Amino acid sequence: MGEEESNSSCSCSWYLLPLLILPFILFTTAIYDDVHRHHFAPVSISTSILPSLDAMLQYSKSERRIDHIGVVELGLARARASIRRAISAQNYSTGESDDGRFVPRGAIYRNPYAFHRSHLEMEKRFKVWVYKEGEPPLFHIGPMKGVYSTEGMFMSEMSKPGGPFSARHPEEAHVFFIPLSVVNVVEYIYKPEKIHYTFAPLKLVANDYIDVIKRKHRFWNRTNGADHFMVSCHDWGPLAPEWNKGFIRVLCNANTSEGFDPRKDVSFPEINIFDGHMAAPDNPTKHSPLNRSILAFFAGRDHGPLRPILFQHWEEKDSDVLVYKSIPKGVEYSEMMRKSMFCLCPSGYEVASPRIVEAIYAGCVPVIISKAYVLPFNDVFDWSKMSIEIPIERIAEIKMILQAVSRRKYLMLYKRVLQVQKHFVINVPAQRYDVFHMTLHSLWLRRLDLRLSY
Secondary structure, rough: OOOOOOOOOOOOOHHHHHHHHHOOOOOOOOOOOOOOOOOOOOOOOOOOHOOOOOHHHHHHHHHHHHHHHHHHHHHHHHHHHHHHHHHHHOOOOOOOOOOOOOOOOOOOEOOOHHHHHHHHHHHHHHEEOOOOOOOOOOOOOOOOOOOOOHHHHEEEOOOOOOOEEEEOOHOOOEEEEOHHHHHHHHHHHHOOOOOOOHHHHHHHHHHHHHHHHHHOOHHHHHHHOEEEEEEEEOOHHHHHOOOOOEEEEEEEEOOOHHHHOOOOOOOOOOOOOOOOOEEEEEOEEEEEEEHHOOEEEEEEOOOOOHHHHHHHHHOOOOOEEEOOOOOOOOOOOHHHHEEEEEEEOOOOOOOOHHHHHHHOOOOEEEEEOOOOOOOOOOOOOOOHHOOOOOOOOHHHHHHHHHOOOOOHHHHHHEEEEHHHHHOOOOOOOOOHHHHHHHHHHHHHHHHHHHOOOO
């Protein structure tokens, strides 16, 4: 279950499963250089290979499909070449007007020139096809509040008709979205009053959906799902499909020890929206680093393999490192984060925690205490430039490690936390470089790197 939920669910009555599931499913390149050796390698493809409109009208359907694939792959090749030029030139010049818009700069970005150019290319070219099969609530909608809210946010934004990244038809799509909500499957298929549970009903829903789109469409079959993706913030997300060998998974639970592959999968930030209203970062002038009197702070339940160690060493034992299972009466959780220099972000049952984004919103430098967790947007951000990572075996040394951070380094970390805030904001509608665009950009990068044999 989630960050603050019980880890038990229950099984449903098997004889009811067909009746529950049926209403929700409508029965309705080129090979580029290896990405690890030639990142964003340009591929030269002459536009002369594309036929004229008159000639296309005379082609068979199979020939037209080949033409659509050629157009998609040609666009990707041009995007790769454009990004490589930006990297080589080490500048932001694009030959296009930016209209004074935001340009990423600074140490938080692994390569700001590549990111800037790649984001522009994504805005210009990237198209996503959302499969129409399936009915709410199991498909097309997700939770809009709570720790799983980014799942619902992404589905909501992706389902808007005429969106800038929505493909008009599947032939022009670069990737295909499987709009399954694992949270809603658990909510509507499982019965919470039972004690025992099984993952079989969840897998049945997911596998049946894939069977439907495989029968109705050719897109999954032509790539074995390599250009398809699903999004899940539920802890059971990685367990949903049997068909998870090749397709892209956008997961909050980005745990490499449980099969998360950072070369293919996308780490999705977990954001806790309490009342359904979009959260926003604090005004930096309201809580400056000069007013942060607490060295480090954490409050949360004692679950998972790491937190018992944290509580053993620090629970209510130190005046500088404040650690609580339950926050004291009269003390406000968010205010404590605003008064703290560092916010401890230990994993719970699962590796992901909404505290990382909460810390960023509060201008509090995140202290990552985890194992095998791939941080969100790690392909773009250098997290070492805006956070502190403490190994599990050094939890007892938290105070010593944080006190050893010089004032100059802390102020630099604080400044960079403020700088990265815009990339974790949920906007309605979505805006450039916000969390929705950053998630799409991670998908875009994986599609750029994908080698497909149609």
